[in-house]
Amino acid sequence: MEQIVDPETLLKEITSAAEKAGAIKIRVKGQVGWEGKSVPILKILFRSKPENPRVLLSAGIHGDEPAGPHSVLSLLRAWKETPLSAFLQDINLDLFPMINPSGLEKNTRENATGIDLNREFAKGHPAHEVRLLMNDLRHRRYDLSVEFHEDIDARGFYLYEHFPDTKDPFAPSIIARLEENGLTILKDPVIEGMPAQNGIIHPGKGRKRSHFRRHGWPMAIYMFRHGTPRTITLETPTTAPLDQRVRMHRLAFETALEKLLQAKKR
Numbered sequence: 606m607e608q609i610v611d612p613e614t615l616l617k618e619i620t621s622a623a624e625k626a627g628a629i630k631i632r633v634k635g636q637v638g639w640e641g642k643s644v645p646i647l648k649i650l651f652r653s654k655p656e657n658p659r660v661l662l663s664a665g666i667h668g669d670e671p672a673g674p675h676s677v678l679s680l681l682r683a684w685k686e687t688p689l690s691a692f693l694q695d696i697n698l699d700l701f702p703m704i705n706p707s708g709l710e711k712n713t714r715e716n717a718t719g720i721d722l723n724r725e726f727a728k729g730h731p732a733h734e735v736r737l738l739m740n741d742l743r744h745r746r747y748d749l750s751v752e753f754h755e756d757i758d759a760r761g762f763y764l765y766e767h768f769p770d771t772k773d774p775f776a777p778s779i780i781a782r783l784e785e786n787g788l789t790i791l792k793d794p795v796i797e798g799m800p801a802q803n804g805i806i807h808p809g810k811g812r813k814r815s816h817f818r819r820h821g822w823p824m825a826i827y828m829f830r831h832g833t834p835r836t837i838t839l840e841t842p843t844t845a846p847l848d849q850r851v852r853m854h855r856l857a858f859e860t861a862l863e864k865l866l867q868a869k870k871r
Contacts, residue, residue, distance in 0.1 A: 606675055606848050612644050612706035619678050619702045623649045626684035635737040637706055639717035644706040646737050651698040658865055659746065661833070662858065663701040663738075664753040666723045666824060668708015668716070672841055673753030676854035677702040683855075692862040699747075704734055724821030738824070743831060749865050750828040750836040753854050757843040761791035762853050763804040765838040767829045775837065775864040776805040782860045788853055791842070837861055 609615040623631055630650040636643045664673030677700065683689055703709065707717035715721050716734060725731035731739065756763070762783055766776040780790055780803055790804040799806050808826070825836040839857045841850040 606679060606851055608671060608675065608847050610671075610710070610712075612703060612709045613642075615674055615678070615709070616644065616647060616703060616706070619649075619674065619681060620647070622678055622681035622684075623700075626681050627651065634741055635733070637716075637734055639707040642707075642710075646704065646706075646734060647702060648741065649700040649702065651693065651696075651700070653694055653697055655697070657695050657697055658748040658869055659697045659699070660862070660865070661699050661701075661742075661745075661747045661750040661828070662753075663704060663750070663824065665701075665703035665709060666705050666752070667714045667721075667754065668705045668710070669712050669714050669757070670753075670755035670843070671709060671712075672755050672843075672847060672850035672854060674703045674709065675847060676753050676851045676858075679851045680855060680858065688863075689855075689859055692859060692866060695866055696862060699745075701738065704738065721821075723823045726824055726827035727822035739827075742828070747828070747833045748835070748869075749861065750825065750833045751858055751861055752825060752836070752838045753858075754838055754840050755843045755850065756840045759791050759796075759840060759842040760844070761789035761804065761842055762857075763791040763796055763801065763806065763840050764857065765806045765808055765825065765840075766835070767808060767825060767837075768835040772835070773868070774805075774807075775835070775861050776807075777803070778864055779837075779839075779857045779860045780804050782856050783853060786852070786856060788849070788856070789842070789845075835865075 628649050632648045633645040664677050720732045725735040829836050841853045
């Protein structure tokens with residue numbers, strides 16, 4: 606996959622692919638402006654039956670993590686292929702493909718005004734991009750939230766999973782699926798200052814709540830605290846080729862959907 610560095614061009618490709626995939630709506634939640642430019646924050650909706658699980662997928666909250674939006678584009682282009690199509694017909698999906706367009710253009714973690722958007726979710730007056738998301742998400746309930754991220758320092762894939770202690774984790778199945786496909790997993794015992802096992806971090810286990818009060822809530826914590834029972838944050842290694850990072854995101858997302866649907870049938 607060729608990397609697209611211009612956010613407007615990438616969003617046009619994503620919009621076109623979403624329309625071909627059968628999205629029922631593509632909504633503009635607001636505009637992000639910087640240096641004379643204006644780019645929309647889009648929300649793409651796919652619907653099946655009302656009683657089916659609701660899933661949120663988001664990408665591009667950090668501008669120097671281009672694999673997220675490109676993985677969204679890849680998913681949309683493969684919408685009607687198996688096994689993906691079999692999962693998608695049984696869920697209702699809300700998709701934010703690019704949350705930080707100014708950061709994508711500048712290849713920076715932060716937005717054009719220097720704000721890390723993924724540390725704004727507990728603030729009373731968050732950055733504009735985050736306010737647009739919070740206005741949309743605060744009254745919605747999802748069964749699963751998945752975020753596409755990257756880690757520039759990581760030597761392999763890892764993930765975070767929040768879920769109730771009464772439920773089974775999805776993360777081991779995701780790790781197993783990637784390993785079956787020959788993809789590298791980061792197996793350090795400590796990742797980002799938290800205990801990890803086989804590439805899996807369960808935030809809150811080994812990290813004090815005061816950490817998030819000091820550094821700010823990420824989107825995953827916000828979603829978990831506002832009623833989403835399971836959140837998964839996927840971290841691919843930026844040093845790997847773009848095609849490989851996209852493949853990691855896709856396999857992980859497909860596996861998460863498979864596990865969600867299996868759990869709902871029990």
